[in-house]
Amino acid sequence: MHEYFERFEQRASKRSTLRIVRNIIKPDVKEVRANELTKNSPWPQPSPMNPFELPSCVVHVPEKEIEHFIKKVVRRYVKTIQTHSFKSLTKGGSHKLARKLNDKEFCDYIFRTCFSKILSKNISPDEHRIFFDVIEDKKEYFTYNLMPLKTMKTYPDMYTEGTISLFEKKGDQLFPCAIYIKQQVVTPDEHDRWELAKLYVMQGASIILTACIHPRIHFPVDSINGITKTLIPKEHILFQLLSPHMYIQLPLNFAVQYISKSIAHGDQSEIYTPYPCGRKGFFEQVALGYRGVEGNFRYPKYSYPLSVERFETDYSIFLEKYWLCIYRFVKKIVEFIDCDSDLIRLWANSIAQYVPGFPNAQQMLKKDVLAKALTSYIHNCSVSHAVDHYTYSRIPLEHSPLRIRIPFPSPQNSTFKLDLKDVVTREDYIRHKFANLMFFKENNLTLLADVNYAFKQPELKKLVREFHADLKQTEKEMPTENYIPLSEIAASIQY
Ligand SMILES: [Fe+2]
Known part of the structure; x- marks a missing residue:
């Protein structure tokens, strides 16, 4: 029974003379305005912002979770602003706000961080046409397509461009060959244009x-x-399994989407809003990511994964090793759950209505489907989420400006000279720095490595100990570079 009804039952069964008198003199109608049951039931609903193109969301975030979020996360935001503002705003300007990045640094950022998620070995017919003069037979290429940016509306005097980059792969390295920008194919021998084109890609x-x-x-x-x-x-095993991985996610995601002070809303009176666009531009990008970009296979429509999401670089191998580790644990826990109970059937069918690709009750009956669905949730909210933040926040801001103030020159402008001092303003840089400290960089509250579950049964407790050991072993035996140390992977979406 919902705790609201339990509390009501307890209160209603006790006769209180004082309450009788109070109910006669001044009947309480507060409950009609704010029903506790609604306030504390985080049932999802179609997005009030854009029901057709954004994921369903939870608007009724339980009050306790909101209070906890304010205490643990919002206070940190406030502290960061108060601690760093004076120094940032008064510090002089000898520090470079945008720096030239050499081709090796450029390739490393694209190939060895979360940026690599959209690298592709496939070259579309359009891209073949664009790079026809550059592509040579028997060479291995990657393309990097950022065309969804083409439609972004920016604030005045700020620019973004839809770009496509072509890289050649030799051994374990990428080498940049050309960048398609503003209907021009720019190559490394075009010096200043090439330097600016790389910054646009970053x-x-x-x-x-x-x-x-x-x-x-x-x-x-x-x-x-x-x-x-x-x-x-x-007390249900399924709740106990997911609980540590659901921590603080709801109030955080609600705040990002619906609080006007959110980084995504782009209020220019806040010091930490770094994007060249406002709320509309930001959520148009979120919508493109969710509904997919028609005709661009790098941006497929969202579908809940029952295995690790595949990308064409080592980033995928890293993600997969942890997915399999979590799966080995979850599979054994799921043996203690009746997949065909009325409760699990209702749970699966309900989620399937809101999350595209999430298996319904019928599909849950197939072997391992519940284990895979739960593994993907845990992996998504821990490893997959944390590694994006960890790798992105370590890319120097001077190499990855979020705002660019110089429009990319037309082909007629043959005397174009790049002055790096004009690329980013001091204010742009400060905004970016605050966003990095407050939102992009990891700020861990609970960790996957020592995650604890409220299981009561000794067999389940033993499985948790084995899981902790398996996580350590997975990190030790990682065949690729460790994109994030295990000790920095948060247990849930908490920043
Ligand atoms: Fe995140």
Whole structure:
């Protein structure tokens, strides 16, 4: 029974003379305005902002979670602003706000961070036409398509461009060959144009990753979180398994989407709003990430994954190793859950209505489907989320400006000279720095490495100990570079 009804039952069964008198003199009608049941049932609903193009969301975030979020996260935001503002705003200007990035640095950022999620070995017919003069037979290429930025409306005097980059892969390295920008194919021998084109790609990758690709991790899973909390009793093994991975996600995601002080709303009177666009531009990118971009296979429509999401670089291998580790644990826990109970059937069918691709009750009966669905939730909210933040926040801001103030020159402008001092203003840089400290950089509250579950049974407790050991082993045996240390992976979406 919902705790609201339990509390009501307890109160209603006790006769109180004082309450009788009070109810006669001044009947309380407060409950009609704010029903506790609605306030504390985080059932999802179609997005009030854009029901057709954004994921369903949870608007009724339980009050306790909001209070906790204010205490643990909002206070940190306030402290960061208060601690760093004076120094940032009064410090002189010898520091470079945009720096030239050499081709190796450029390739490393695209190939060895979360930016690599949209690198592709496939070259579309259009891209073939664009790079016809550059592409040579028997060479291996990657393309990097940031065309969804083409439609972004920016604030005055700020620019973004839809770009496509072509890289050649030799051994374990990428080498940049050309960048398609403003209907021109720019190559490394075009010096200043090439330097500016690379900064445009870095800007585009930063916006696309943070506003279009990463939100696929944040928002669609709110329905799983909300429905699990509403339907499943706290003593149920399924609730106990997901609970540590649902921590603080709902108030955080609600704040990002609906609080006017959110970084995504772009209020220019806040010091930490770094994007070249406002709320509309930001959520258009979120919508593109969710509904997909027609005719561009790098941006597929969102569908809940029952395995690790595949990308064409080592980033995918890293993600997969942890997915399999979590799966080994979850599979054994799921043996203690009756997949065909009325409760699990209702739970699965409810989520399937709100999350595209989430298996319904019928599909849950197939072997391992519940285990895979739960694994994906845990992996999504821990490893997958944390590694994006960790790798992105370590890219120097001087190499990845979110705002660019110089329009890319037309082909007629043959005397174009790049002055790096004009690329980014001091204010742009400060905004970006605050956003990095407050939102992009990891700020861990609970960690995956020592995650604890409220299981009572000794067999389940033993499985948790084995899981902790397996996580350590997975990190030790990682065949690729460790994109994030295990000790920095948060247990849930908490920043
Ligand atoms: Fe995030």
